[in-house]
Amino acid sequence: MTLLKILLDFVSGGRRFNSRLESRSHKACGLGMLLLAAALPADAEIIAITGGKIYTMTDDRPLDGATVLIADGRIEAVGPDVHIPDGARVFDATGQIVTPGLVDANSHIGLVEVSLEDATVDAGVTAEHPYADRFSAAFFAPDGFNPASTLVPINRIEGITRAMVAPMANKTVIAGQGAMASLSGSPASLMDDSRALYAVLGESGAQLAGGARAAAQLHFRQALDEARDYAEHEKDYLEGERRPYFLNRLDLEALKPYVAGERPVVVTVHRASDIRNAVRLADELGLDLVIQGGAEAWRVADELAAARVPVILDPLLNLPVSFEALGATLENAARLQAAGVTVAFSTGSSHNARKLKQAAGVAVAHGIPWIEALRAITLNPARIFGMDDRVGTLAKGRIADVVVWSGDPLELTTTVEQVFIDGRPVPMESRQTRLRDRYLDIEALPQAYDKP
Amino acid sequence: MSCRFTLAALAALACTAVAAAQDATGGSTAYQSTYQPLPSEPVAITNAVILTGTGARIDGGTVLIRDGKIAAVGANVDVPDGVHVIDADGRWVTPGLIDVHSHLGVYPSPGITAHADGNEMTSPVTANVWAEHAVWPQDPGFAKALAGGVTTLQILPGSANLIGGRTVTVKNVYAHDVMAMKFPGAPHGLKMACGENPKRVYGQMKQQFPSTRMGNVAGYRKAWIEAKEYIRKWEKYEEKQQAGGEEAEKAEKPTRDLGLETLAGVLQGEILIHNHCYRADEMAVMIELAREFGYLDQLSAFHHAVEAYKAADLLAENNVCAALWADWWGFKMEAYDGVKANIAIVDAAENGCAIVHSDSAEGIQRLNQEAAKAMTAGNEAGMAIDEARAIRWITANPAKSLGILDQAGTLEPGKMADVVLWSRNPFSVYAHADQVYIDGALAFDRNDPGRRPVSDFELGQFERAEVGR
Numbered sequence: 001m002t003l004l005k006i007l008l009d010f011v012s013g014g015r016r017f018n019s020r021l022e023s024r025s026h027k028a029c030g031l032g033m034l035l036l037a038a039a040l041p042a043d044a045e046i047i048a049i050t051g052g053k054i055y056t057m058t059d060d061r062p063l064d065g066a067t068v069l070i071a072d073g074r075i076e077a078v079g080p081d082v083h084i085p086d087g088a089r090v091f092d093a094t095g096q097i098v099t100p101g102l103v104d105a106n107s108h109i110g111l112v113e114v115s116l117e118d119a120t121v122d123a124g125v126t127a128e129h130p131y132a133d134r135f136s137a138a139f140f141a142p143d144g145f146n147p148a149s150t151l152v153p154i155n156r157i158e159g160i161t162r163a164m165v166a167p168m169a170n171k172t173v174i175a176g177q178g179a180m181a182s183l184s185g186s187p188a189s190l191m192d193d194s195r196a197l198y199a200v201l202g203e204s205g206a207q208l209a210g211g212a213r214a215a216a217q218l219h220f221r222q223a224l225d226e227a228r229d230y231a232e233h234e235k236d237y238l239e240g241e242r243r244p245y246f247l248n249r250l251d252l253e254a255l256k257p258y259v260a261g262e263r264p265v266v267v268t269v270h271r272a273s274d275i276r277n278a279v280r281l282a283d284e285l286g287l288d289l290v291i292q293g294g295a296e297a298w299r300v301a302d303e304l305a306a307a308r309v310p311v312i313l314d315p316l317l318n319l320p321v322s323f324e325a326l327g328a329t330l331e332n333a334a335r336l337q338a339a340g341v342t343v344a345f346s347t348g349s350s351h352n353a354r355k356l357k358q359a360a361g362v363a364v365a366h367g368i369p370w371i372e373a374l375r376a377i378t379l380n381p382a383r384i385f386g387m388d389d390r391v392g393t394l395a396k397g398r399i400a401d402v403v404v405w406s407g408d409p410l411e412l413t414t415t416v417e418q419v420f421i422d423g424r425p426v427p428m429e430s431r432q433t434r435l436r437d438r439y440l441d442i443e444a445l446p447q448a449y450d451k452p
Numbered sequence: 453m454s455c456r457f458t459l460a461a462l463a464a465l466a467c468t469a470v471a472a473a474q475d476a477t478g479g480s481t482a483y484q485s486t487y488q489p490l491p492s493e494p495v496a497i498t499n500a501v502i503l504t505g506t507g508a509r510i511d512g513g514t515v516l517i518r519d520g521k522i523a524a525v526g527a528n529v530d531v532p533d534g535v536h537v538i539d540a541d542g543r544w545v546t547p548g549l550i551d552v553h554s555h556l557g558v559y560p561s562p563g564i565t566a567h568a569d570g571n572e573m574t575s576p577v578t579a580n581v582w583a584e585h586a587v588w589p590q591d592p593g594f595a596k597a598l599a600g601g602v603t604t605l606q607i608l609p610g611s612a613n614l615i616g617g618r619t620v621t622v623k624n625v626y627a628h629d630v631m632a633m634k635f636p637g638a639p640h641g642l643k644m645a646c647g648e649n650p651k652r653v654y655g656q657m658k659q660q661f662p663s664t665r666m667g668n669v670a671g672y673r674k675a676w677i678e679a680k681e682y683i684r685k686w687e688k689y690e691e692k693q694q695a696g697g698e699e700a701e702k703a704e705k706p707t708r709d710l711g712l713e714t715l716a717g718v719l720q721g722e723i724l725i726h727n728h729c730y731r732a733d734e735m736a737v738m739i740e741l742a743r744e745f746g747y748l749d750q751l752s753a754f755h756h757a758v759e760a761y762k763a764a765d766l767l768a769e770n771n772v773c774a775a776l777w778a779d780w781w782g783f784k785m786e787a788y789d790g791v792k793a794n795i796a797i798v799d800a801a802e803n804g805c806a807i808v809h810s811d812s813a814e815g816i817q818r819l820n821q822e823a824a825k826a827m828t829a830g831n832e833a834g835m836a837i838d839e840a841r842a843i844r845w846i847t848a849n850p851a852k853s854l855g856i857l858d859q860a861g862t863l864e865p866g867k868m869a870d871v872v873l874w875s876r877n878p879f880s881v882y883a884h885a886d887q888v889y890i891d892g893a894l895a896f897d898r899n900d901p902g903r904r905p906v907s908d909f910e911l912g913q914f915e916r917a918e919v920g921r
Contacts, residue, residue, distance in 0.1 A: 115783040116648075151782070316814050319561040320592055326562075326913045351782035358821060361881030412824035412881050415832050432781075436791040439761050440833060 046071045047423065048084040049402060052093030056394040057100055057379045060371045068098060070400040073423035078394050091425075093404045096417055099374065100394050101161025101401030102409075103180075104353045105312040105381035106266075106292060106346035109155060109163050110145040110181060115351070124168030124175060132171040137197060137223065137258075138250035139176030141167035147185045151350055153430035156183035158354035159409065161401035161421045162391060164346075164381065165190070169200040169268070173208050173219040177254065178266075180385055182401070184421040194385050196290070197258045201278055202269040203324050217277065223247055224285045227255030264288045264385060266312070270295040271324035279307050290384055295325035298332045301339035310342035310384045315363035333376065334367030344381040345373075361410035373410065399423075483584065485634035487623055490893035494518040496531040497873055500540035505547040505847035505862035509840040515545055517869040520892035525863045538887070544877055546843055547863050548603025548870030548890065549819050550850035552726070552775045553755050553809035557607055557630070558583055560591030561813060571610035572617065576654050576662060577675050579642065580710035581617035583609045587630040590907040593813040598624050598896045598905065600817035601878070601885040603870040604635060606854055611645035611728040612653040614662065614671040618714055619643050619726060621854050623870075623890055626905035639855045641752070642718055644672070645728040646738055647786045669737060676745040679715030682706070686716075719745065724752040724855055726775075730786035732762035739770050753853040755809060758790045761797035764804060773805035773853040774798045777815075778825040795823075795845060796830025796837060807853060808845045819846045824879035839879050868892075 047070040054063040056078055067082040068075065077083075084090065113120035122144030125132045142165045155163075162182050169175035180194035200208065205216030226245040230252040236242040237249075245252060257263040265287045267278045275297055282289035291297060294311040297304060304311060315333050320326045329335075336343050345363065347355045360373040368376075382392030390399045400423035407414040419426045495517045502513040502525060514529035515522065524530075531537060558570040569586035572578040587607055597605065603624050609616030619641035622633040646668055655663020662668045685706040692703040717723040725747070729735050735754050742748040753773035754760060758781060760767060760774040767774055776798065781790025791797075799806035808823045810816040827842040851861025860868045869892035875884040888896035897903035 113782070114785050114788060116652075117785060318817075319596060319813055320909070320913070321813075322562050322564070352779055354779070358825070358881055362818070362821075365882045365884065410881060412821055412879060413828050415828065432791045435789055436761070436793045436797075436833060439764075439791075439797060440793070 045424070046076075046085055046088040047091065047400075047420070047425070048082070048088045049091045049093050049098060049404060049420075050084070052096045052098035052404060054078060054098040054394060055100075055371075055374060057375060058393050058395050062097075065094070068394055068400075068402055070402070070420065070423040073400055075394055075396055075398045075400050075402075077396055091404065091418060093417070097405040097407060097409060097414075098394070099159075099403050099405065099409055100378045100392055100398075101403050101419065101421065102159045102356055102377045103344075103381040103392060104155075104160055104163035104346050104356055104377075105344035105384065106166055106348060107163045107353050108141075108166060108168065108350045109151050109183070109353060110147060110149050110165055111141055112151070112350055113146075113149060123166070124170035127170045135248070136172040136174040136176060136251050137227075137247075137254040139167055140179070140195075140254075141165060141176055142179045142181065142190050145181060145190055147181075147187060147189050150431045151353075152183045152185050153427070154351075154432055155353045156185075156419055156421065156426055157416060157428050157430055157433070158357075159403040159405070159416050159419060160353055160356060161403070161419060162382075163353060164194075164196070164385065166196075166266070167198050169198065169204060169208065171208060173201070173205050173216050174199045174223055174251075180387055180391070182399075182421050184424075184426070186422075191387065194387050195257070196264045196266050196385055197255070198266045198268075198292075200268045202271055202274040202293075203322060204268065213274065213277075217281065221281065221285070223251070224255065224259055224287070227252050228259045228285075231256050231259060258287060259285065261286045261288050264290045266290045266292050268292045269324075270322070270328075272296040272299040272327065274324065275300045276303065279303060279309060282309070283307065294336075295332065296327040297341070298329065298335040299327055301336050301341055304336070305340035308342075310344065310380070311336055312344045312346055312381075312384070314348055315345055315359040315366075316347065330362065330366040333363040333373070337368050337372050337376075342380055342383065343368075343372075343376050344384055345376045346381075357410050358412060361412070364410060370410070483582070483631060483634075485636045485638075486631045487625070487627075487634055487636055488632070489520050489891035490625065490895060492517075492520060492869075492889075492891070492893035494523075494532075494535040495538060495889070495892070495894075496529070496535045497538045497540050497545055497871070498531065500543055500545040500873070501877075502863065503544065503546045503840050503843040503878075504864065505844055506864065507840055507844065509838070513545075515863060515871060517871065517889065517892045520869055522863055522865050522867050522869050522871075524865055538873070540873060543886065544874040544883075545863070546601070546872050546874065546878060547847040547861055548872055548888065549601045549846045550854070550861060551597070551602050551605040551810050551816050551819060551846075552753065552807055552850045552853055553811045554597075554605045554607050554813075554816055555610065555811070556593045556597065556605065556813060556816070557587035557589065557591045558609070560588045561593050571612040571653075573612045573653055576613050576650055576660075576671055577615045577711065578609075578613050578617050579615045579675065579712070579714040581609065582620065582640075583607050583617055583643070584620035584622075584630045584634065587620070587622075587633075589627050589630060589633065590909045592907050592910050593816070594624055594626070595896075595905040595907065596813070597816040598888055599885060599898070601820060601872040601874070601888055602816055603872070603888060603890050603895075604851075604854075604856070604860060605816070606641060606726070606850075608641065608643045608726060611643070611649045613643075613645060614650050614668055615675055615711075615715075616643035616645060618723070621856065625890055625895060626907070635854075635856060635860075637856070637859065640714075640717070640723045641726045641854070642714060642723050643726055643728070644738075646734045647728075647730050648784050649728070665734070669741065672741055673744070675711075675715060676719075676741075676747075679712050679719055680745070682709060682712035683716045683719060718747050718750050721750060723750065724853070725750050726752060726853075727754050728756055729754045730756055730758045730784070732759040732766075734786075735760070735763050735772075736766060739766065739772065752855070753805075753807065756787070756811065757798075758787045758794065761791060761794045762789075764798045764801040767798065768801040768803040768805070771803065771805075773807055773849060775807040775809035775850070775853065776826075777811075778808065778822040778829070792825065792829035793833045793835075795826035796833060796835050799830070799837070799841070799845065800835060805849050805852060806845050807849045809850070820874075820878040820883060821881055822846075824881070827879060839877065842879065 166178035167176035209215035379392035621638035
């Protein structure tokens with residue numbers, strides 16, 4: 001463990017400095033730690049966001065004129081009478097709204113730069129390629145994550161601080177795995193303990209499995225059956241004493257936590273009957289199911305609530321875009337939430353993940369309570385992926401992802417004043433703001449002569 | 453012309469029919485609009501915040517609608533007896549919204565293969581096809597757009613082709629055939645596309661011409677050269693007919709060619725061009741192309757034009773509108789340099805004509821929201837744009853680019869009564885269109901489930917109350 005690596009880990013986000021690292025550094029790099037403490041990297045800065053109307057998401061009522069105190073990348077305190085230590089950097093949010101950073105429940109941010117340029121797209125394999133179906137569950141899309149993607153700053157200056165980075169299902173019913181990442185741009189922005197498995201049934205799954213829904217279910221079931229068998233007979237398998245599987249060892253290995261019900265399995269389905277099938281399959285196979293898409297989920301609301309299956313949906317989907325979405329309605333989110341289903345929002349767009357707040361606003365206009373819509377883009381995505389101990393609320397000990405808004409975060413005329421990720425303010429600019437500024441003032445010399 | 457060659461007994465009928473169906477270059481006057489407004493009564497909407505689309509805002513205003521037209525609009529309008537009065541009670545009123553870029557009907561919902569009628573992707577130049585002949589009026593997307601306040605839309609062929617075919621401007625009314633939707637008196641448009649799409653479809657996917665941007669431009673130029681030759685042939689034929697005598701008898705009538713006829717329609721000032729084009733440098737080339745063949749006056753708008761902000765002055769100088777998105781970018785390389793202030797920067801240029809379009813069955817439902825985002829982005833960049841200005845991006849400016857500003861796009865006396873009564877400021881994400889009037893008839897009422905079109909496709913899928921909106 002080099003001093004440089006420890007320094008990088010520490011500067012990029014204190015929480016990366018996990019116990020394993022700590023004990024090693026104690027033994028070998030005690031001096032290094034002292035040096036770090038003396039240097040006081042920005043991460044250790046104490047920040048107080050004062051005077052704002054704070055929606056903590058730990059409960060529904062906002063705190064008026066209160067303070068969020070941040071230290072070491074974490075929330076230190078939230079409330080009206082928080083003591084602000086000397087030397088703290090103060091952000092005055094008087095007259096403004098303060099919320100947790102927004103979390104996009106589904107995206108390919110960091111995996112795509114220009115959608116139609118294949119070389120820049122790493123969310124899924126190319127279907128026509130002969131190796132395309134070589135791996136499925138083991139395909140961990142975030143291995144291709146680029147924290148320096150232009151999509152990161154473009155979306156984070158609009159209030160999105162974290163996003164699920166998911167695979168695309170281009171070839172196999174089980175597409176692979178995703179994980180949550182912060183939009184800090186840091187090399188260490190991936191949160192490895194936030195993994196989820198992604199699969200498609202319904203029309204997409206049928207297409208990948210040979211043209212029929214039943215076939216997609218068979219692919220799915222077979223994979224999980226084999227994974228369970230492998231988990232129970234791993235030693236025999238390694239000694240060549242187990243029946244042959246269709247899946248390769250890496251896929252089998254990757255499926256272990258999912259067949260054990262320890263990590264979520266996100267299944268994309270829209271049609272009511274497909275949703276019921278997914279719930280049934282999950283129950284049978286002992287999976288922690290999450291429905292994604294769910295255009296007709298409102299028709300199955302009571303069953304989803306009873307089975308405690310959350311739904312990630314696009315609040316803007318209200319057209320019968322296919323025969324599996326005939327029941328699409330703008331009231332989907334409201335009906336599900338009223339029935340007791342945990343809902344999270346995503347537009348499904350990566351370049352325009354920033355439309356998340358508009359989508360949430362539209363959901364409110366069609367019946368979901370405002371606070372629940374805000375929850376659907378903060379705490380609920382964190383909860384769905386088991387990250388709510390750290391992400392999605394403003395409470396002591398949580399990661400300090402905070403957004404200061406000029407007004408209602410869901411309103412179209414609101415602007416983002418300042419975003420904090422891991423307790424540090426992000427530069428409120430992007431490639432797009434630079435382009436805009438270049439062309440706002442057109443002068444005699446061609447634009448290329450402006451300072452870079 | 454040709455009637456002299458038919459039998460005398462039928463000559464009168466056939467002659468008239470043929471003469472009526474063709475003009476000097478063999479152009480067609482068939483497929484005319486058969487649109488009839490829905491039944492209506494006189495209506496006065498009072499106590500409203502009115503955005504007229506002319507840049508004006510009237511607080512506590514009244515719009516008087518009679519005989520399908522705006523009869524009066526202002527702060528002190530006398531409402532005659534017997535007129536049905538709707539007290540807006542502070543709600544906002546705008547002209548009906550106009551989307552200049554839609555594929556409703558030609559790429560309808562559901563998006564199945566059988567319905568994919570938007571691109572005649574079998575040849576890079578298909579000026580001969582007309583988008584209206586592919587419109588499925590039962591697309592559920594039309595009613596959703598109406599619920600979003602859209603009263604007029606232009607339906608275009610897609611952008612696979614260099615020249616995709618004629619566009620059609622329609623009133624957003626439920627009808628059994630497209631002719632009953634056609635906006636009366638609206639000119640046709642011609643869809644053109646530059647950049648990546650044609651060379652991807654033909655070069656990359658089919659290994660055909662064009663496969664490069666230079667191939668694209670050569671393709672347009674060839675088409676215009678052929679169009680000029682077509683006009684010359686017809687003019688020569690006409691001259692001979694006028695001269696009469698033996699020369700007229702012997703002269704061979706040129707063969708009617710649908711594609712060249714459409715291109716000739718542009719060159720003769722009857723058809724407007726709507727040009728899908730993203731990059732600023734390509735827009736400059738397309739303007740030069742228009743100058744080369746003398747149709748610059750017909751170059752009405754660049755669509756998508758993600759880089760329009762880089763060429764705002766050039767567009768304004770040449771009187772070309774730009775139909776843009778509030779924030780779509782990055783799906784293609786030519787869309788990589790998108791900025792949220794695009795619309796505002798184009799609008800800020802003197803004589804700038806900025807339009808917010810959708811090119812999306814989802815986006816068309818909330819053009820007001822897209823305009824709101826663009827307004828906010830402009831204000832964030834230091835401009836001072838208010839609602840009265842921004843509403844023009846989705847009313848008067850689209851009307852101008854479609855050649856219908858004399859009839860619609862603003863709330864001015866004498867114009868078509870295409871009016872939206874909003875639940876609140878339409879630039880709010882929470883705003884609903886409470887009522888939508890088309891030619892003075894209440895075409896949509898949010899609080900009256902009976903006053904909302906339901907397409908044949910939607911019948912029997914779900915109970916209306918179940919699906920809601």
